[in-house]
Amino acid sequence: MDMIAPLQEVILERFYQDVVAGLSAADKSLPCKYFYDQRGSQLFDQICELDAYYVTRTEMNIMQRFAHEIAAELSHVETLVELGSGSSVKTRLLLDQLGRLAVYAPVDISTEHLYETAVALKRDYPRLSVTPLSADFTQPICLPESFPQEFVAAYFPGSTIGNFEPHQAIQLLRAIAATCRLGGELLIGVDLEKPEAVLQSAYDDPQQVTAEFNLNLLHRINRELDADFQISQFRHVAQFNSAASRIELYLESLTEQQVTIGQQEFHFAPGERILTEYSHKYSIAQFTELAAAAGFAVEEYWTDDREYFAVMLLRVVKH
Numbered sequence: 001m002d003m004i005a006p007l008q009e010v011i012l013e014r015f016y017q018d019v020v021a022g023l024s025a026a027d028k029s030l031p032c033k034y035f036y037d038q039r040g041s042q043l044f045d046q047i048c049e050l051d052a053y054y055v056t057r058t059e060m061n062i063m064q065r066f067a068h069e070i071a072a073e074l075s076h077v078e079t080l081v082e083l084g085s086g087s088s089v090k091t092r093l094l095l096d097q098l099g100r101l102a103v104y105a106p107v108d109i110s111t112e113h114l115y116e117t118a119v120a121l122k123r124d125y126p127r128l129s130v131t132p133l134s135a136d137f138t139q140p141i142c143l144p145e146s147f148p149q150e151f152v153a154a155y156f157p158g159s160t161i162g163n164f165e166p167h168q169a170i171q172l173l174r175a176i177a178a179t180c181r182l183g184g185e186l187l188i189g190v191d192l193e194k195p196e197a198v199l200q201s202a203y204d205d206p207q208q209v210t211a212e213f214n215l216n217l218l219h220r221i222n223r224e225l226d227a228d229f230q231i232s233q234f235r236h237v238a239q240f241n242s243a244a245s246r247i248e249l250y251l252e253s254l255t256e257q258q259v260t261i262g263q264q265e266f267h268f269a270p271g272e273r274i275l276t277e278y279s280h281k282y283s284i285a286q287f288t289e290l291a292a293a294a295g296f297a298v299e300e301y302w303t304d305d306r307e308y309f310a311v312m313l314l315r316v317v318k319h
C-alpha cells in the first residue's frame with residue numbers, strides 16, 4: 001500500500017500535466033492513451049462488438065483462418081512478448097498453436113488488467129510460464145535473464161500502431177526491435193486503407209458508442225482532475241483526413257465557454273475542437289516502408305478478402 005499511493009499520485013500528476021499542456025496549445029489536443037479508464041475500457045469493448053467497427057472482427061477472422069500458417073512461421077519461438085495485456089481469443093489462438101513456447105509475457109503499464117489476465121492464462125496454460133511485465137512498451141523492455149532469449153517474438157494486435165503518428169510509430173517499432181533483438185520477430189495488426197464511408201461509420205457509429213467513448217475523456221478529467229467540463233456542451237466529431245490517410249477524432253465545443261481544471265482556466269470558442277485521437281490507415285507498401293525505417297523486414301502477411309486489415313510478420317534485420 002505504501003508504494004501504491006505515491007505511484008498513483010505520480011500517475012495523476014502526469015495526467016494533469018498532459019491535460020494542461022494539451023489544452024494550453026494553440027491547437028488543443030488530449031492524448032488518446034487517457035481514453036482507457038474503467039468506463040472507457042468498457043466502452044471500447046462495446047465498440048469492438050459493433051457491426052460498424054470492422055477492425056476487431058476482421059483481425060480475429062484473419063487470425064482464425066490463418067492460425068496454422070502463422071503458427072508454422074513462429075514455430076521456433078520460445079518467448080512471446082505481448083504489447084498490451086491480451087486476454088483475448090487472438091492471444092489464445094497463438095498460445096494454443098506455438099508448440100515450443102516456454103514463456104508468455106504480457107506487457108502493460110496498467111497493472112490491474114495485466115495481473116487479471118495472467119491469472120486466467122496461468123490456469124488455462126499450466127505448462128507455460130506466464131510472466132506479466134509492468135512496463136511502458138513504447139520503451140525497449142529489458143527481458144528477465146530467466147527468459148529464453150534466442151527466439152523472441154513480440155505480438156502487437158489491434159492496430160494500436162495506427163494511433164501513433166508515423167514518426168512515433170517508427171520510434172515505437174525501434175523499441176520493439178530492441179526488445180526482440182536482431183533476428184527476432186514481430187506479429188502486428190495493421191489497419192489498411194479502405195473506402196471513406198466505411199471508416200466514417202466505424203468511427204461515428206449509429207449507436208453513438210464511439211461518441212460516448214470520446215466524451216468519456218471529459219468525464220474522466222472532471223472526476224480525476226477536479227474539472228468542470230459541461231459534457232453536453234461538446235460533441236464528438238470523426239473526420240477522415242485523406243492527405244494523411246487517417247481518421248481524426250475531436251471533441252468540439254458547441255458554444256463559447258470557460259472550463260476550470262484545478263487552478264487553471266481554459267477558454268473555448270464556439271466550434272473550437274480538441275484533437276483526441278489519430279487512427280492511421282496504411283497500404284501494405286506504406287507500412288513496409290515504415291517498418292523498414294525501424295529495422296524490420298516483412299516476412300509474410302495475411303489479409304481478409306476485402307483487404308481491410310493485415311496481420312504482418314516482421315523480422316528485425318538491422319539495429
Ligand code: AVI
Pocket residue numbers: 047055158159160161162163202203210277278279
Ligand atoms: C485502439 N485503437 C486501435 C482504436 C482505433 O480503431 O484506432 C481506438 C478507437 N477509437 C475509436 N474507435 C476505436
